[in-house]
Amino acid sequence: MNATHLLMAQHRAIEALFDDVAHETRRPQRARAASRLTEELIAHMAAEETIFYPAARAVLGRTRGPGDVGGRVPDEHFMLRVQLRRVLATSLHTPAFTPRFEALRTLFSHHVQAEETEIFPRVEAMVSASRLESLGAEVEGSRPPIWIVTTETHAAMLPTRDRVMRGVRLPSLTEN
Numbered sequence: 001m002n003a004t005h006l007l008m009a010q011h012r013a014i015e016a017l018f019d020d021v022a023h024e025t026r027r028p029q030r031a032r033a034a035s036r037l038t039e040e041l042i043a044h045m046a047a048e049e050t051i052f053y054p055a056a057r058a059v060l061g062r063t064r065g066p067g068d069v070g071g072r073v074p075d076e077h078f079m080l081r082v083q084l085r086r087v088l089a090t091s092l093h094t095p096a097f098t099p100r101f102e103a104l105r106t107l108f109s110h111h112v113q114a115e116e117t118e119i120f121p122r123v124e125a126m127v128s129a130s131r132l133e134s135l136g137a138e139v140e141g142s143r144p145p146i147w148i149v150t151t152e153t154h155a156a157m158l159p160t161r162d163r164v165m166r167g168v169r170l171p172s173l174t175e176n
């Protein structure tokens, strides 16, 4: 899959997980959704930072202003990491969790907006379709198997031979 389309599909999957955590009332299911959200967010940011942005930088060079893909990894990534740490340090079952979680969701929304309205269109205009396809394959290949098997959305996109472990569940990291 084209890299920008794949990264946008990941955005939709992560948004759905934010909704799951926000609306789920059953504790085990909510904790599981929070664990999956964490894994997806880390995998997404790692793929963008190590694969997508270096490739975009090589093509577009360094520019100034909004949508700068030639400079450092977007500030949103740094903010997301800081806020994700705050959320992970907070029990799901305390009053402090919701405002921290909602702040993380707002930061992710800004991340999506910046990429889908500014950065991805510029990259799509400058990078060949075949290069975007190969970058997409790199992004897919960058996911450690242990993260792939915990995500039904992504598992559905894998070749059949890679789906044998689909359905395996890890213990939640945030049950307590």
Ligand SMILES: [Fe+2]
Pocket (backbone or CB within 6 Å): 007, 011, 044, 048, 111, 112, 115
């Ligand atoms: Fe993204």
